[in-house]
Amino acid sequence: MISPIAVYFERCEPNWSIPPSLTKNHILLLVTDGSFVYTVDGDELVLHKGDVVYVPEGTMRSGHNGPRDPHHMYAAHFRLEGDDPLIPLLRDHQYRYVQPFNGDYLKNRFSLLTQHWLRKPAYYETIYHSILLEMLCIVNGEVDSRKVPTKSYAIVTQIQDYIMNHYRENIAIAALAELVQRTPNYISTVFRQVTGQTITEYSQQIRIAAACNFLINSQMTVGEISDYLGFCEQSYFNKVFKKVTGVPPSAYLKEKTKVWRT
Known part of the structure; x- marks a missing residue:
């Protein structure tokens, strides 16, 4: 722990x-x-x-x-x-x-970790452990990826850059494979080897990180954020949000409102 x-x-x-x-x-x-x-x-x-x-x-x-x-x-x-x-x-x-x-x-x-530390909501220690462990795993993956061939590293970088610039869209693995001129199976394997994540997991994390930013720094509702980020249904957005952050967006938004009023 x-x-x-x-x-x-x-x-x-x-x-x-x-x-x-x-x-x-x-x-x-x-x-x-x-x-x-x-x-x-x-x-x-x-x-x-x-x-x-x-x-x-x-x-x-x-x-x-x-x-x-x-x-x-x-x-x-x-x-x-x-x-x-x-x-x-x-x-x-x-x-x-x-x-x-x-x-x-x-x-x-x-940023999310800092907010939980300052607010100390219910189960914050478990949330803290989960978020920080995830970040440490990413750092560990970066250390391990130095052993990965340069070509694989470059392919993953290109895919990540594309996702960062198009995360509001529904990005198909086939489209990413075409982007780097490789097969879908190849890029899926290389991406996981280099990052320790699947392409879908990475894409979801980028979108939810953006959602957290909107919940903190805007007056957008959960539904508006879900639509803006390209989720087909708010229920699916809620499911992905909780999977990534450990809490549903409604609870996260409630905590933010409490902080603004204190």
Whole structure:
């Protein structure tokens, strides 16, 4: 079980710094804007928008930006309970630095994670565990994908870019296969090998990440969001939303309204 310690979005002003120290918890960082220097176990990393770093507990780290260089980032601090490390990333006790394919999706998931942390609704610890484990699995998949042949990597990138730009449409596997000039079976196999997800799962996650953003930042109803994102029926949208986030959109919208009124 992943036990939360803190989750936050930080706007770091120029001359921000973290002195060298051992981490007391596991940390997952996502840079959303700007750049800064982050030193982990003696390795100096220059992090930019979209970069992700996982730092295990007990790792020496420090960081700083420049006198004119603010940056923004999400951070999750957590501990592991139990003997099962869940995924290799949590077992190897090594820091990982990746530039993920689906940075926008991770940003949306981090936003959702932060909201649940701040609201602390019913079962938030289980929701926290599920969302953060998903993000850690994506990072672990990025680490594993470095072993994948370059051609396969390029094909998956092209498919993901297309889905990101057309997620409101009903995208057929056959159309994606034609896009990259491969067979449907081939792209389905390669996509899962590289990302650890099916094409359908990835597409659904992108659409639901967009739905969460609309629920948070717009006055659209659940039905309007369902129609806008191209779902044939609201009942199916509700089913997919709950599958991805763990809660139905009506409950998610209710929590958002409560926050606005407090």
